[in-house]
Amino acid sequence: MTTSTGRRRQVFQLQRRTVNTHTGVECQQVILGLTSLSAQAASPARLNSLVRQYWHIENGLHYRRDKTLHEDAAHMSDPCLAKMWLPSTT
Numbered sequence: 001m002t003t004s005t006g007r008r009r010q011v012f013q014l015q016r017r018t019v020n021t022h023t024g025v026e027c028q029q030v031i032l033g034l035t036s037l038s039a040q041a042a043s044p045a046r047l048n049s050l051v052r053q054y055w056h057i058e059n060g061l062h063y064r065r066d067k068t069l070h071e072d073a074a075h076m077s078d079p080c081l082a083k084m085w086l087p088s089t090t
Contacts, residue, residue, distance in 0.1 A: 010035045
């Protein structure tokens with residue numbers, strides 16, 4: 001899957017197990033991902049680290065923004081309105 005243009009070079013599978021601390025219910029997920037990083041540039045351990053860093057940011061910054069600004073509750077059916085609204089939240 002190597003390309004000279006920097007497109008998809010690796011496909012990876014991530015297996016995740018989480019436990020809801022309130023209910024004790026266990027959830028298992030299998031997630032597939034694509035990356036432009038070569039196998040030499042990103043070993044399985046490196047890919048795992050990158051995914052964890054992404055979710056650290058997502059869970060930290062974006063969770064707070066959603067709770068304070070209710071970003072995920074915004075539903076816009078007109079793409080033009082969505083484009084006008086987006087810069088005002090950043």
